[in-house]
Amino acid sequence: MSVTDELLTGAAEYATRFDSGDLPLPPARRVAVVACMDARLDPQALLGLSVGDAHVIRNAGGAVTEDVVRSLAISQRLLGTREIVLVHHTDCGMLTFTDDEFRQAVEADTGIRPPWAAEAFAELEADVRQSVARVVASPFIPHRDAVRGFVYDVTTGALSEVG
Amino acid sequence: MSVTDELLTGAAEYATRFDSGDLPLPPARRVAVVACMDARLDPQALLGLSVGDAHVIRNAGGAVTEDVVRSLAISQRLLGTREIVLVHHTDCGMLTFTDDEFRQAVEADTGIRPPWAAEAFAELEADVRQSVARVVASPFIPHRDAVRGFVYDVTTGALSEVG
Known part of the structure; x- marks a missing residue:
């Protein structure tokens, strides 16, 4: 039985107790x-979000890439969101390599150099500020006056704002 | 008090009962x-995932964009994941407009045409197949033999596989 099949058993149980249709x-x-895609981070649980409360966008690192700008533009322009919360975390995998190392490893294995940067970073709080700055700089995101960045500590469960 | 401030109250409570450090x-x-960023979709709850179990990548539509390929490449190459589960859902916002309409509206409002496609789609199951096909076609994702796509019904809580 694959892990995916196990997850489907969980999904079948979820449907039986579902009451928010x-x-x-x-x-x-x-x-x-x-937020970052990290397995130890559950943004809904962390932030006390109920089903229906918030858009949740996640990728490797919680980096504000072009695709995140796309998602935020759709979120605000078409679906009415106004505030943005960015969550990075301690012990992030993105701190363990460099973009150049990743690109070279992929090219060595596949023969093809990725046309995108891996978005690795060396300093956690600086990368939160980088992500906030990218949101604030984007002309495609209409509402940029309530954008705040945080670091989640995976060993204590605490969330700290990056000023 | 902003919504973000309210969420921080939730986060402070989360840390007090945190036990998975x-x-x-x-x-x-x-x-x-x-999965899609939709507020009504909670992938961890739906799939019975505990903290620490799985990477969760989310954007507008659950589209397999270049940024999702980046995240999956990092997930598999550096952090050992092997299976991929794609989740789209009924009543998705991405069904309500076209890429051309979105691009023209953004250009009309900001004077700048987005260099990216909005990734809107007209047919839900076809877009799940499109996402699976994009994963399977990517040379940057090492493990592509366990990739399955699903539609989540936001009115019943049921998850259905797209064959």
Whole structure:
């Protein structure tokens, strides 16, 4: 039995106790969260979000890439969100390599150099500021006056703002 | 009090009951989930995932964009995941407009045409197949033999595989 099959068993149980089938498409709390994909980070649980409350956007590092700008533009322009919360975390895999190392390893294995940067970073708080700065600089995100960045500590569960 | 401030109150409570501070960086169940950012979809709850189990990647539509390929490449190459689960859902915002309409609206409002496609789609199951096909076609994702796509029904909580 694959892990995916095991997850489907969980999904079947979820449906039996499901009771929130009448929620509207726009997020109730008008906030979009951008967080790392890390397995130890559960943004909904961490931030006390209920089903229907917020858009949650996640990728490797929680980096504000072009695709995150796309998602935030859609979130704000079409679905009414107004605030943005960025969450990076301690012990992030993106701290363990450089973009050049990653690109060279991929090219060595596949013969093809990725046309994108891996978005690795060397200093956690600086990368949170980088992500905030990218949001604030984007002309495609209409509402940029409530954008705040945080670091989640995977060993204590604490969330700290990066000023 | 902003919504973000309210979420910080939730985060402070989360830390007081936190008890999973010793989990390793690689996801325990070696699976990566790619899902839409929709507020009504909680991938961890839906799939019965515990903290530490899986990478969760999310964007507008759950589209397999270049940034998702980047995240999956890092997930598999550096952090040991092997299976990929793609989750789109009914009543998706991406079904309500076209890429051309979005691009023209952004250009009308900002004077700048986005250099990226919005990734809107007209048919839900076809877009799940499109996402699976993009994963399978990527030379940068090492393990592509366990990639399955699903539609989540936001009114019933049921998850259905797209064959």
